[in-house]
Amino acid sequence: MxxxxxxxxxxxxxxxxxxxxxxxxxxxxxxxxxxxIFACIVYLALKYRRRRGRRPAPVQTNHLLEIxxxxxxxxxxxxxxxxxxxxxxxxxxxxxxxxxxxxxxxxxxxxxxxxxxxxxxxxxxxxxxxxxxxxxxxxxxxxxxxxxxxxxxxxxxxxxxxxxxxxxxxxxxxxxxxxxxxxxxxxxxxxxxxxxxxxxxxxxxxxxxxxEAPAVVGARLFTQFQCNTCHGQRAPTLANLFGSTVKLSDGAAITADDNYLRESILAPRAKIVAGYQPLMPTYAGQLTEEQVMDLIAYIKSLHNQQP
Ligand code: HEC
Ligand SMILES: [Cu+2]
CATH class of the missing domain: 2.60.40.420 (Cupredoxins -  blue copper proteins)
Structure with missing residues (x-):
């Protein structure tokens, strides 16, 4: 320093x-x-200080000054x-x-x-x-x-x-x-x-x-936590998901950013992908913050790839 x-x-x-x-x-x-402001206070306090025989004149509104x-x-x-x-x-x-x-x-x-x-x-x-x-x-x-x-x-x-x-x-x-x-x-x-x-x-x-790189650890976690048993079959493919627009079952559309992926893993029922059943179990409490980040890094790495 x-x-x-x-x-x-x-x-x-x-x-x-x-x-x-x-x-x-x-x-x-x-x-x-x-x-x-301090200069005005001091100047005006002196100029209009109380003096014998002098009475304050009534204040007139000056519009130009106000504006x-x-x-x-x-x-x-x-x-x-x-x-x-x-x-x-x-x-x-x-x-x-x-x-x-x-x-x-x-x-x-x-x-x-x-x-x-x-x-x-x-x-x-x-x-x-x-x-x-x-x-x-x-x-x-x-x-x-x-x-x-x-x-x-x-x-x-x-x-x-x-x-x-x-x-x-x-x-x-x-x-x-x-x-x-x-x-x-x-x-x-x-x-x-x-x-x-x-x-x-x-x-x-x-x-x-x-x-190891987060995406590599994430790929391993993806099998370890058996995400692969659903994704690609009963569940949507995660290839090219990151950054894409996802249609939800309630008709809304959302951009798949980090926070969406995180929520999909930890609170899967919060938003259901249109056309799918809410089958996915929640992984809250089972994954550390680092593991969630690793899984997201893996999902991001599935960009421009075949499922
Ligand atoms: C029992 C089957 C099952 C398992 C296991 C499972 N999922 Fe899912 N997953 C689903 C289904 C079905 C959906 C679509 C419905 C929904 O939005 O919940 C989904 C949705 C998602 C989405 C949002 C997909 C999109 O297109 O917007 C992500 C991300 C996701 N899962 C990640 C994972 C990860 C990571 C794991 C493992 C830690 C996992 N899932 C395990 C069934 C599963
Ligand atoms: Cu702190």
Whole structure:
């Protein structure tokens, strides 16, 4: 870490400069009006202070003044709104080619798995210049994955997938915090994010070679939990399912994203595929969060394949 005193955390992702610019704008507007208002208070308090023999004149409404000090703040807040929501929307929408890394939060650690299979705890290695999408869930309570140098923070809620994405723009090591109070050892739920050059990252991720890729583990689980005994026969094929539109028995249509797949496995009766019987047993309580992620990785890997 840099030893010098710093006003800001380092800027290490594509979101750091725009977030800082917005923040500076808010700060400048706030400082300007704070000073203006205090200056007016002091000036007017002195000018109209109570003096012997002087009586206050009745106040007349000045419409021009009223309109001005309504319209200017209104315009300013609109600027803030569109600026901030534009940035917010960008931060919600990872590019299609982003590399997905799985994160499972538990009390009190971050468990991370890369697409190649390599796992790490309380650390996140990422390659420079590559859009990264974190697919995150939690085992019990709400945590929040906060990377100050990247200016990104996202609550990690049990029972669903939350995403966070960014493109690292500066090699180095930066803080990783849990930003949601999650129990007695919340303050120890800290770690680091390590931005490496693509070549370093490739070497690192190939590293020890002991961890299997999520999709490979998922393929094994698919037979182990006998998903294959139904799927392909009495149940819909899962090939090319991810990202497709699924027609449900109640007439609705839904895009098969991570959260839909997760629900299909853990609460299969919540949404029934049109034309099928609700035969599928629930796997809630039988699979760990990692295993659900592995199964989803396997289903995703069935893209552009024959059933
Ligand atoms: C007893 C048979 C059976 C087993 C075992 C089974 N399923 Fe299913 N599954 C179904 C049926 C039938 C449907 C379609 C009706 C529905 O939506 O529940 C389905 C639907 C799904 C869907 C949604 C499919 C779509 O087209 O939208 C997914 C994903 C899924 N199953 C995954 C799994 C996984 C993973 C396993 C193993 C952990 C599994 N299933 C085990 C019968 C089964
Ligand atoms: Cu936490």
């Amino acid at each position: 840099d030893k010098q005193f710093q006003w800001w955390p380092p800027q290490a992702s594509n979101f750091a400069p725009p977030v800082d610019q917005l923040y500076l704008f808010l700060l400048a507007v706030t400082a300007f009006f704070t000073l203006l 001005t000090w309504t319209a200017i703040p209104f315009a300013l807040t609109l600027v803030m709104f569109f600026w901030a929501s534009g940035l917010f929307v960008r931060m919600r929408e990872p590019p299609a080619d982003a590399m997905q890394i799985d994160v499972v939060a538990k009390q009190w650690m971050w468990k991370v798995q890369h697409p190649s299979g390599r796992r790490e705890i309380d650390e996140l290695h990422v390659p420079l210049g590559r859009p990264i999408k974190l697919d995150m869930t939690s085992e019990a309570v709400i945590h929040s994955f906060f990377l100050p140098a990247f200016r990104t923070k996202q609550d990690v809620v049990p029972g669903a997938y939350n995403i966070e994405w960014f493109t690292p723009t500066r090699v180095g090591e930066y803080h990783l915090f849990c930003a949601e109070y999650c129990g007695t050892q919340h303050s120890k739920m800290i770690g680091r994010v390590v931005v490496q050059t693509p070549a370093e990252y490739q070497a690192w991720v190939a590293g020890t070679g002991v961890d």
